[in-house]
Amino acid sequence: MAEILAAGEKVKIKFSEKEFSFPAIIGTEGERAVDISELRAQTSHITYDPGYANTGACLSSITFIDGEKGILRYRGIPIEQLAERSTFVETSHLLIHGKLPTQKELSQFSQKLTEHAPLHEDVKKIFSGIPKETHPMATLSGMVSFLSGFYPTSLDPKQDEAQINESAAQLISKVRTIAAYIYRKSVGESFVPPNDTYSYCANFLHMMFSGRKEKYILNEEAVKALNLLLILHADHEQNCSASTVRLVGSSRTNLFASIAAGICALWGPLHGGANQEVMEMLEQIHTSGKGIEDYIRMATEPKSQLRLFGFGHRVYKTYDPRAKVIKDACYRLIEKFGVNDPLLEIALKLERAALKNEFFITRHLYPNVDFYSGIIYKILGIPTNMFTVMFAIGRLPGWIAHWKEMRDFKPARIGRPRQIYTGRLKTDYVPIEARTGT
Numbered sequence: 001m002a003e004i005l006a007a008g009e010k011v012k013i014k015f016s017e018k019e020f021s022f023p024a025i026i027g028t029e030g031e032r033a034v035d036i037s038e039l040r041a042q043t044s045h046i047t048y049d050p051g052y053a054n055t056g057a058c059l060s061s062i063t064f065i066d067g068e069k070g071i072l073r074y075r076g077i078p079i080e081q082l083a084e085r086s087t088f089v090e091t092s093h094l095l096i097h098g099k100l101p102t103q104k105e106l107s108q109f110s111q112k113l114t115e116h117a118p119l120h121e122d123v124k125k126i127f128s129g130i131p132k133e134t135h136p137m138a139t140l141s142g143m144v145s146f147l148s149g150f151y152p153t154s155l156d157p158k159q160d161e162a163q164i165n166e167s168a169a170q171l172i173s174k175v176r177t178i179a180a181y182i183y184r185k186s187v188g189e190s191f192v193p194p195n196d197t198y199s200y201c202a203n204f205l206h207m208m209f210s211g212r213k214e215k216y217i218l219n220e221e222a223v224k225a226l227n228l229l230l231i232l233h234a235d236h237e238q239n240c241s242a243s244t245v246r247l248v249g250s251s252r253t254n255l256f257a258s259i260a261a262g263i264c265a266l267w268g269p270l271h272g273g274a275n276q277e278v279m280e281m282l283e284q285i286h287t288s289g290k291g292i293e294d295y296i297r298m299a300t301e302p303k304s305q306l307r308l309f310g311f312g313h314r315v316y317k318t319y320d321p322r323a324k325v326i327k328d329a330c331y332r333l334i335e336k337f338g339v340n341d342p343l344l345e346i347a348l349k350l351e352r353a354a355l356k357n358e359f360f361i362t363r364h365l366y367p368n369v370d371f372y373s374g375i376i377y378k379i380l381g382i383p384t385n386m387f388t389v390m391f392a393i394g395r396l397p398g399w400i401a402h403w404k405e406m407r408d409f410k411p412a413r414i415g416r417p418r419q420i421y422t423g424r425l426k427t428d429y430v431p432i433e434a435r436t437g438t
């Protein structure tokens with residue numbers, strides 16, 4: 001068994017009496033890692049860490065999470081302050097460009113997003129060929145990949161910073177328009193073109209809900225709530241989808257293709273797809289009349305595949321700070337909009353029951369970002385099958401920031417993990433006539 005002794009800047013590892021030393025890496029917040037870049041060359045061993053729970057894939061200055069203390073900061077700024085005082089466009093600039101924008105920079109960035117809001121007529125034509133029942137995440141990923149066809153210069157692996165920033169603005173703006181068009185197509189309504197006098201979030205709500213018999217009145221509270229949700233979803237360091245964007249981008253493919261891959265990773269019910277699962281779970285509890293305790297019991301039975309969606313996290317072993325902010329916003333919005341949603345009551349009861357349950361306590365399972373977000377999306381009129389698309393709109397600046405950081409890192413290497421082979425030893429080909437068995 002290897003014995004690891006951390007000694008100053010070096011970490012010593014002993015394999016069968018031979019001692020090796022590797023550099024220790026200590027981050028700005030005191031996180032520690034062993035740099036094992038030379039492990040295989042020196043010891044002929046690789047590491048094995050399914051799910052990468054103990055493996056750092058990169059150095060990053062974008063987002064800091066302390067899972068034990070429930071801390072989340074974008075470029076050093078606590079998300080509670082950004083949620084309270086920033087907008088999604090400003091936070092996007094912070095993540096992508098590494099700093100809060102000056103007034104001039106913010107105006108220029110907002111202007112870019114306004115310019116890029118409309119979709120090319122040919123993009124709209126693609127919608128006509130997509131089956132109405134297609135899941136919005138499938139359409140979103142496909143459409144984002146298609147966008148590169150309208151921006152051929154974005155395919156150049158040697159593209160410069162200015163071109164990448166242009167692609168970033170195109171994506172942030174057009175993903176919002178595409179999302180609204182996906183919704184409009186799903187309800188059989190015509191597209192509503194963007195209105196360039198509206199702010200980013202107001203324009204999204206306008207494209208989603210205007211153009212109907214009953215005039216849609218833009219509500220400042222709804223715009224604020226949408227900004228809040230998108231800010232809270234904007235990045236989360238090396239989560240499954242951000243790591244996907246970095247890995248796919250490491251082959252030097254274009255930003256649109258890398259983001260399309262990130263959208264597919266986010267879609268999964270264990271990741272961003274959980275917000276849709278939570279809402280469906282709450283609705284199922286509401287309609288089935290099954291008690292909360294029944295559900296908790298089922299979610300804790302090893303043989304049942306059931307999970308309490310919106311609970312648990314690979315990094316947070318305490319309350320997800322985003323869930324706290326969203327939960328408070330639920331109360332505020334329910335009061336402001338005068339809605340009485342029984343699902344919030346069910347969610348609160350589920351949370352209370354789970355946080356008292358031994359299974360959840362011993363595994364440090366708390367509400368995560370997905371547990372309450374659907375309550376707000378529902379108040380805004382967004383249908384459940386669009387919830388993960390909303391997550392993708394929010395996460396886009398984070399994905400772009402990670403893609404850029406990966407591209408700027410030297411040495412630039414394609415991501416290619418190793419494995420330990422456990423299959424057959426060498427065996428010969430057997431002609432089909434000689435094969436036996438069923």
Ligand code: SDX
Nearest residue numbers: 236239270271272274307308309310311312313314363368
């Ligand atoms: C997001 O990584 C990120 O940062 C993601 C994210 C982001 O912003 O990008 O925060 C967004 O994806 C949030 C998570 C959304 N997913 C869900 O809400 C789905 C439900 N949660 C889980 O499936 C789970 O908690 C994960 C996927 C979030 C984390 O999985 P891990 O870290 O691999 O943990 P695990 O599956 O190994 O679980 C450890 C134990 C197991 O029990 P034992 O084998 O020890 O008996 O906890 C149990 C699990 O069965 N468990 C749950 C549970 N979550 C974990 N049991 C019931 N319900 C749950 N929700």
